[in-house]
Every structure is written in C-alpha cells, then in structure tokens.
Amino acid sequence: MSNVIQAIEKPADFSRFPDAAGHFGPYGGRFVPELLIAPLEELTAAYERYRNDPQFRAELEADLQYYVGRPTPLYYAERWSKLVGGAQIHLKREDLDHTGAHKINNTMGQALLAVRMGKKRIVAETGAGQHGVATAAACARLGLKCVVYMGAEDVRRQSVNVYRMKLMGAEVVPVESGTRTLKDALNEAFRDWAANVDDTFYIIGTVAGPHPYPQLVRDFQAVIGEETREQCLSMHSRLPDALVACVGGGSNAMGLFYPFLGDTDVTIYGVEAGGDGVETGRHAAPLAAGRPGVLHGNRTYLMENEDGQILGTHSVSAGLDYPGVGPEHSWLKDTGRVEYVAIDDGEALAAFHQLAELEGIIPALETAHAIAYAGQLAAQMRPDQMIVINLSGRGDKDINTVMEVEGMNP
Amino acid sequence: MSRIEHRFAQCKEAGKTALVTYVTGGDPNPDATVPVMHALVRAGADIIEVGMPFSDPMADGPVIQAACDRALLHGTGIKGVLDMIREFRREDQDTPVVLMGYLNPIEQTGYEKFCRDAAAAGVDGVLTVDLPPEESSALGAALSEHALDPIWLIAPTTSDARIKAICAQARGFVYYVSLKGVTGAASLDTDSVGSHVDEIRRATQLPVGVGFGVRDGADAQRLGALADAVVVGSAIVSRIAEHADDPAEMIAAVESITRDLRAGLDQPVVEA
Numbered sequence: 001m002s003n004v005i006q007a008i009e010k011p012a013d014f015s016r017f018p019d020a021a022g023h024f025g026p027y028g029g030r031f032v033p034e035l036l037i038a039p040l041e042e043l044t045a046a047y048e049r050y051r052n053d054p055q056f057r058a059e060l061e062a063d064l065q066y067y068v069g070r071p072t073p074l075y076y077a078e079r080w081s082k083l084v085g086g087a088q089i090h091l092k093r094e095d096l097d098h099t100g101a102h103k104i105n106n107t108m109g110q111a112l113l114a115v116r117m118g119k120k121r122i123v124a125e126t127g128a129g130q131h132g133v134a135t136a137a138a139c140a141r142l143g144l145k146c147v148v149y150m151g152a153e154d155v156r157r158q159s160v161n162v163y164r165m166k167l168m169g170a171e172v173v174p175v176e177s178g179t180r181t182l183k184d185a186l187n188e189a190f191r192d193w194a195a196n197v198d199d200t201f202y203i204i205g206t207v208a209g210p211h212p213y214p215q216l217v218r219d220f221q222a223v224i225g226e227e228t229r230e231q232c233l234s235m236h237s238r239l240p241d242a243l244v245a246c247v248g249g250g251s252n253a254m255g256l257f258y259p260f261l262g263d264t265d266v267t268i269y270g271v272e273a274g275g276d277g278v279e280t281g282r283h284a285a286p287l288a289a290g291r292p293g294v295l296h297g298n299r300t301y302l303m304e305n306e307d308g309q310i311l312g313t314h315s316v317s318a319g320l321d322y323p324g325v326g327p328e329h330s331w332l333k334d335t336g337r338v339e340y341v342a343i344d345d346g347e348a349l350a351a352f353h354q355l356a357e358l359e360g361i362i363p364a365l366e367t368a369h370a371i372a373y374a375g376q377l378a379a380q381m382r383p384d385q386m387i388v389i390n391l392s393g394r395g396d397k398d399i400n401t402v403m404e405v406e407g408m409n410p
Numbered sequence: 411m412s413r414i415e416h417r418f419a420q421c422k423e424a425g426k427t428a429l430v431t432y433v434t435g436g437d438p439n440p441d442a443t444v445p446v447m448h449a450l451v452r453a454g455a456d457i458i459e460v461g462m463p464f465s466d467p468m469a470d471g472p473v474i475q476a477a478c479d480r481a482l483l484h485g486t487g488i489k490g491v492l493d494m495i496r497e498f499r500r501e502d503q504d505t506p507v508v509l510m511g512y513l514n515p516i517e518q519t520g521y522e523k524f525c526r527d528a529a530a531a532g533v534d535g536v537l538t539v540d541l542p543p544e545e546s547s548a549l550g551a552a553l554s555e556h557a558l559d560p561i562w563l564i565a566p567t568t569s570d571a572r573i574k575a576i577c578a579q580a581r582g583f584v585y586y587v588s589l590k591g592v593t594g595a596a597s598l599d600t601d602s603v604g605s606h607v608d609e610i611r612r613a614t615q616l617p618v619g620v621g622f623g624v625r626d627g628a629d630a631q632r633l634g635a636l637a638d639a640v641v642v643g644s645a646i647v648s649r650i651a652e653h654a655d656d657p658a659e660m661i662a663a664v665e666s667i668t669r670d671l672r673a674g675l676d677q678p679v680v681e682a
Contacts, residue, residue, distance in 0.1 A: 020542060029512060031540045033469040034576075038567035177475055178465065187468040187475075194469070197567060294513045294540070295466060307487035308518030309465040358549060 014261035014337065017272060017328065022298075024210020025334065027327035030210040032297045036190070039197045043355070044212045047115045051219065055117065063108050064223065067141060068098045070105075071223075072229040074388070080358040080375075087241065087381035089374055091391040094226050094252065101364065102252045103134035103222060103391030107203055109220035111138035114201035121145045121200045125189040127154055127182035127248075128318035131205030136170035138203075146170040149188040151181040154318055161397060180313045181364060182322050186296050205327030208247025210297030214326050221255025228388055229259050236386065242267045245390040247340065247371040248284070248289025248320035250329045252392035261337060270329060271373045273315035273366075274342035284313035286325050287333050287340040300327040316345040316396070316405060317365035335406075345405075347372040352395060352402065364393030367399065413534045413676065414559055414582040418617045418638060427634035427675045429454055430619055431668060432643030434461035434477035435494055436486025438654035443494045445657070446664055451505050451664040457639070459537070462511030469525065469539045473644040476651060488519050492531040496549040499532035508535040508561055508582075513549075521552040528558060535559035537580045543572075543579055550579065554630055563587055564610060566602065573649030577614035583639060586610060588620045596613050604636045626667075627674025634675040642671055 022028045030040060050056040064070040070407075072093045081089045094102040107124075114122060122144050126132030132148040139146035148165055152174040155162055165172050178184035193202040206219070207214045232239055243260060245253035247270040258264045275283030283289065286301040293302040295310055303311045303323040315321045332338040343351075348365060349373035356362045363371055367390070374389045381387070395402075402408075431450045435443050447458055463481035467474060484490075488511075493509055498647070509528060516538065528536065536558050541549065543562065553560050559582030564573055566589065568637055577584060578601045588603045608651050610618050620633050621641025625674050634640045653660035 029545055030542060031545060032542065033539050033565070034542065034563040035469075035565035035567055037542055037572070038565070038569065177472065178479070183466060187466055190468045191471070293517055296468070297540070302514075304514065304518065306518065307485075307489075309463075309482060309487065310514075396662035 002187060004119035005222050015102040017331065018211065018243070022170065022215065024328045024331035027292070027300050027330040028211060028214055028298050031294045031299065032210045033194065035194050036210070038212055039193070040212070042117070045092055046113060049215050050116055052257060054403070056112065060109055060112055061249050063112070064105065068104050068108060069096060069224065071227045072096050074228060074235065080153070080355065081378065082266070082377050083358060083379045086378040086383065087385040088383070089385050090240070090386060090388045092224060092256065092388055092391045094224060094390060095159045095361070095363065095367070095394035097266065098263070099130070099134045099137050100396065101130045101134065102221060102255060103131045103205060104137060104246060105223055105255065106205070106251060110201070110203040110216070111135070111142050111144060114144065114203070115142055115250040115372070117201065119197065119199060119201035121147070121191045122203055123147045123149065123189050123200055124203045124205060124357060125149050125182065125185035126205065127151070127185070127251055127321055128397065129154070129158040129165065131398070131409060132170070133161055133164050134171070135203050135205070136165040136168040140168040144339050147192065148172050148177050149192070150186040151179070151185050152176050152225035153180040154185070158397065159317060159402070177251050177400050183310065188294070206251040207254045207328060208249045208296060208298060208300065208324055214298065214328055217251050218254040218258055219327065222258045224252065224255035224390060225257060227255060238386070239263055240388045241381065242269065242375065242387045243372040244269045244271060244387060245296040245369045246271045246320065246392065247287070247325060247329060248273065248322050248366060249324070250326040252390050254326060254328060256388070256390040257332070257338060268338045269339050269373060269377065270340045271369045272340060272342045273317060273320035274370055275314040277344050278342050282314040284315040284320050285342040286323060287329060288342045290308050292330065295324050296303040298327045300324050300330045301333070316348060316401065317369065319364065319366040320369065341373055343369040343372045349402065349405065361397035363383065364390060364395045367392045412557070413504070414457065414584065417506050421440055421456060421638070421661065422621055427637065427671055428456040428619070428639035429459040429630070429668070429675055430459060430621070430639050431455040432459040432461060432640040432641065433644055433646060433650065434463060434474060436463055436481030436484055437477040437647065437650055438480045439484050440486055440490055440494070442650070442657065442660065444497045445661055447498050448501065449487050449661045449665045450668055452503060453668035455505070455668055456509060457472045457506045459508045459510045459641070459643070460491055460495065462488050462509055462515055464512040464515060464598070467512060471644060473648050477647045480654070488515050488524065492527055492533070496531040506534040508537055509533050510537040510539065513538050513541045516549070521549050525552040525556040525558055528572070529556035533558060535561045537561040537563070537585065539563070542578055546579070561585055566606060570609065573610055574613045576611065577616065580614065580616055583617040583619050584610060584614060585641060586618055586620045586637070587622045588633065590625045600632050600636065603633065604617035607636050621626070624671070627670040630674035631677055631679060635679040640675060661679065
C-alpha cells in the first residue's frame with residue numbers, strides 16, 4: 001500500500017538487512033496466523049544461536065564439501081562467449097551440486113538446524129520438484145521423516161522427480177486445492193506445520209516466507225556468491241563486471257548476489273519468467289509487472305488482481321511459476337541496486353539449446369532464462385569484460401517438457 | 411457502547427454463552443449470504459463473522475478454502491461482501507457483524523477506504539488472520555478512527571507476554587484458537603482450553619471466545635462452559651456446501667445446525 005512504501009533511501013550497507021523484525025525496507029516481515037508466531041520465534045532464536053557456532057559451521061561445511069560436492073567450478077564458456085561476440089561469460093556450476101541444483105545448499109543447512117532443534121519430521125513444498133528432491137536427500141542423509149507437498153498439476157508434469165523423492169523415503173502429497181501448483185503447495189505446507197508445530201520443521205525452498213526464512217535461506221545460499229567472489233579474485237584477479245541469475249522466489253539469485261551487493265562496480269541483473277510475454281499477462285514476473293502486497297508471510301511484489309486476489313502464473317519452467325518473489329529482491333529493485341528484466345518462454349528455450357550445443361551443458365529451464373539474458377547483455381559489452389551467470393540447475397528434469405513443447409518424439 | 415459490547419452484555423445478563431457463527435461472504439453465490447445471515451440469527455446466533463474471500467487462505471482448512479473458491483468464482487471481494495452486509499443491516503440493526511479475512515485484499519483496497527466503507531456498511535469488528543500485532547499499527551489506527559473493533563486471535567502457542575500485548579490492543583472480544591492446526595481440524599482438549607482461557611482472563615476484562623474444532627451441540631456445550639462465546643465456522647460452511655444447489659434446503663440445514671449449537675450452549679454441563 002502506498003503509505004507504507006514511502007520514498008526509499010538507498011542504504012549504504014546492504015549487509016545490515018533485514019532488521020530485527022525481518023524487514024527489508026518496507027518488504028518482508030512476518031505476516032502469519034498467531035499460531036505460527038511462536039515456532040517462528042523459536043526458529044529465529046535457534047538460527048541466531050547456531051549460525052556462528054563453530055561446530056554447526058564445521059558440520060555444515062563438511063556436508064557441503066563431501067556430500068553436496070562444493071566448491072563448484074567457475075567455468076569459462078569460451079565457445080559460447082566467442083559466438084556471442086562480447087564479454088567473457090563464466091558459469092557458476094551449481095548444476096553440479098548433488099541432486100542437480102543449488103537447492104541442496106539450503107536444505108542441508110535447514111535440515112542440520114532441524115536436528116539441532118530436536119525436530120524429527122520435515123515438511124517442504126515443491127514446484128518442479130528440485131527443492132523436494134533436495135529436501136528428501138538431506139532428510140535421508142540425516143534420518144529425518146520427510147513430507148513434501150506438491151501441486152497435483154506439478155505431480156503430473158514432474159513424475160520423475162516425484163519418484164526420486166519416493167526413492168529417498170519421502171512421502172509426496174499431491175495438493176488439489178486452488179491452482180494445484182507451487183503456491184497451493186506452500187499453503188498446504190504451512191497448514192501442516194501449524195497442525196504439527198511441536199515435532200515438525202518447515203524447510204522453505206526459497207528466500208520468501210515469514211521472517212527469518214528470507215534471511216536464513218539467503219545466508220545458506222550465499223556460499224554461491226562467496227565462492228564466486230574468491231574464484232574471480234584468485235583466477236582472474238578481479239571482480240566480474242556483471243552478475244546474472246534467474247528469479248522465481250529468488251534463492252539462487254540472492255545466493256550469488258548477496259556477497260557482491262557492496263561492490264558497486266558490479267552490475268547485477270535478476271531475470272524473471274516472461275512466459276508468453278509480459279505484455280500478454282501470461283507470465284510469472286511480479287517484479288516487472290506486479291505490485292506490492294502480502295502473501296505467504298511477507299510483503300513483496302506480487303501478481304494479483306485489483307481485489308488483492310493472487311493470480312495464476314505462466315512459465316515454461318515450473319520452478320519460476322510463482323506469483324511472488326523474495327522480499328529482499330523487492331527491496332533491491334526499489335533501491336535500484338539490482339535491475340530486474342524478463343525473458344519469455346521462446347527466448348529461454350533458444351538459450352537452452354544454445355548452451356547444450358556450444359558447451360555440452362544442458363541447463364535447467366529456469367536457468368535458461370538467465371542464459372538468454374546474459375547472451376543479450378554480453379553482446380553489448382567489451383571482450384575484456386566479464387559476466388558470471390549462476391548456472392543454478394541442470395536440465396535433465398526438463399527434457400520431457402522441452403520435447404513436448406517442441407512437438408518432438410524421443 | 412459498541413454493538414459487540416452491547417451484545418455480550420445482553421448475553422451475560424441472560425446468563426448465556428454467546429454463539430458466534432462464521433460464513434464466507436458470497437458462498438456459494440452472492441445471493442445466498444444475506445438469507446443465510448438472517449437464518450443464523452433466527453436460529454440463535456448472537457454474532458456473525460463474515461469471511462472476505464481470499465485466493466490463498468493459508469490459516470483455513472479445506473472446508474473454508476473451498477468456500478473461498480466458490481465465492482471467488484463469482485468474483486466476490488471486499489466490495490461485494492460489504493454490499494451484503496449493507497443489505498443485511500436493512501432488516502437487522504442489532505446483530506454484530508465481524509469481518510474476517512486476510513491482509514492482502516485489505517491492503518489493495520487501502521486501509522482508510524476499507525475501514526470507512528466497512529463502518530458505513532454496518533460492520534462492527536475486523537479480524538485479520540495473517541496480521542500479527544507487530545505489523546498492525548497502520549491498520550489499527552484506521553480501524554480505531556472508524557470505531558471498528560480489532561478482534562485478535564490467541565493461539566495455544568502464544569506466550570504469556572504476547573497474550574498481555576495482544577489483549578492490550580484488543581477490543582470487542584478476544585478469540586482463543588482452541589487447537590493447533592487450521593480451521594475445521596479435529597479433536598478438542600477441553601482441559602488445555604480451560605487453562606488457556608484462564609490465562610487470557612488474567613490479562614483482560616474483555617469477553618473470551620473460543621473456536622476451531624467445534625462440530626456440534628455437544629462440542630459447543632463443553633467449550634461454552636469455559637468461555638463467554640463459542641465460534642463455529644466449518645460446521646456451518648460444510649452445510650452450505652452440501653446444499654449449494656438448493657437455497658431452501660441450504661437455509662434449513664444452516665438453521666438446523668445452528669439450533670443444535672444453540673441448544674448445546676444453553677444446556678448446562680453435567681459433571682460426570
């Protein structure tokens with residue numbers, strides 16, 4: 001609402017956010033039913049206690065190294081860069097993380113926190129299934145019971161990921177309410193948590209939800225940007241000129257961006273899903289075409305109608321198919337620190353093929369949005385300049401979708 | 411004296427527990443709600459809560475979520491709900507009406523406009539399910555300016571300190587959520603409810619309502635003995651859903667469950 005979002009001053013130090021109540025400027029906060037306040041306070045206290053605890057850090061770092069496979073390479077995509085004919089494009093290879101995407105950086109961290117808090121049962125939501133798979137893996141690794149809520153429509157579209165979760169011992173619950181997609185899975189996971197707060201920990205998959213989730217997930221994903229920064233300095237003796245990442249809820253993007261927010265010479269781009277084109281209304285780009293509101297526990301940019309009802313979204317990539325976005329992204333948009341753009345389905349599909357053909361890397365369709373934009377950006381930059389893309393996930397899960405969209409048979 | 415205060419005073423004088431009934435505005439269609447509200451009053455409801463439909467009602471169970479979906483099919487939003495209350499008020503100036511809903515539709519309407527229009531339509535109180543006291547100062551000021559009572563929820567997980575803070579902001583009555591979970595969930599633990607209600611009474615003079623999990627007259631009787639009001643939602647909304655295609659049957663079913671609840675409340679609890 002207009003009187004909440006007043007003139008925004010650019011903060012000098014982005015690392016100070018969120019404030020103690022979880023606000024990023026006018027965004028974020030904790031908008032939940034009273035029943036969930038106490039468990040969120042309990043989680044906040046536990047996170048404050050363990051985030052700098054040497055034993056917790058050591059355990060997490062060991063799992064990130066030996067189980068997840070970190071550090072991931074920073075790879076120079078030379079053939080693709082030459083073809084584009086501009087800046088040098090480097091890929092931060094989060095597709096090489098165990099389970100095939102950045103999601104496990106966060107689920108490992110939250111699952112270890114759950115163990116510290118004595119919680120034996122985990123609930124999670126998932127859209128395309130990547131967060132569900134990463135949660136199921138972390139739970140199997142630590143011996144926790146795992147229940148994943150997934151929209152019935154997504155269960156149908158992503159049957160392989162459903163089976164992967166089941167193989168790792170998770171129970172997958174199809175959600176039949178609402179639009180039967182990711183936002184409805186979130187509602188259902190919150191409901192489960194509300195009914196079982198005593199023994200259950202909710203592992204949210206992105207930098208959204210009520211405080212402390214946007215901060216906690218960002219911090220667990222920040223390992224991406226920290227490694228990237230070190231690799232740029234040690235391999236190239238400089239920071240990149242630009243960062244590019246796709247934004248659905250925005251966890252891979254926050255993870256890459258966060259350690260660079262103070263480096264004002266680094267230009268940062270977040271790429272939303274333009275679907276059929278932002279002008280058609282059939283898209284998933286709340287930052288490009290939405291307005292602020294309150295959903296799933298935080299104030300942020302949303303896709304909504306004039307009555308404040310949340311709209312259905314459209315994207316070829318199920319992982320970007322969400323009507324909201326992490327509140328820190330809303331803040332970074334308003335302050336101008338990050339520029340948000342949209343790439344439509346067709347552009348993303350073309351980039352999916354281009355990277356596969358030129359580099360032998362099949363990216364997730366989510367990631368393909370970042371690749372498409374980075375290609376356009378690189379072409380306008382000089383050959384001595386450097387872009388880093390967060391290659392947030394691998395595209396094996398999307399093969400069937402691409403074949404279906406392009407009318408091909410295997 | 412506000413309409414809510416007055417109603418609780420009347421109930422106290424008559425020695426009875428207030429019956430607060432919930433319906434989702436516009437469920438199953440915009441024409442259904444006003445006749446249902448009158449039926450609730452005829453059958454013994456003291457206060458009516460009207461839900462403002464929301465696409466993502468995360469504190470509600472499947473029954474009320476389905477009611478929201480039915481209402482949204484016809485495009486019922488805040489404006490539609492306020493039209494219904496205005497129409498209800500033509501015949502009933504006495505029964506307090508509390509709006510219940512989620513923050514986003516209120517934000518998009520604008521706090522000031524929402525409160526002004528709600529007060530003009532004859533609303534008495536507003537319960538915003540996903541707005542905790544920490545975030546409520548702007549809406550609280552607008553409600554206060556238009557003499558609307560902010561109704562607050564207290565949960566089994568709410569700490570003593572928060573109970574005090576919430577009660578300090580509350581007007582009308584406070585609403586104790588009698589079990590963990592979402593609206594319409596199962597199983598009641600009356601011992602635990604009793605001790606929490608006592609805690610709340612130490613923090614406020616306001617009447618205390620309890621709700622979540624009341625299915626029939628017997629549940630109402632057990633909870634009613636512990637509180638000033640019993641709140642019933644899903645049990646009524648599920649009757650509306652069952653008879654959505656037949657308005658006369660729907661009214662009869664709503665009256666029947668409401669009479670059962672009323673009878674339960676009016677019957678003294680016999681110690682076993």
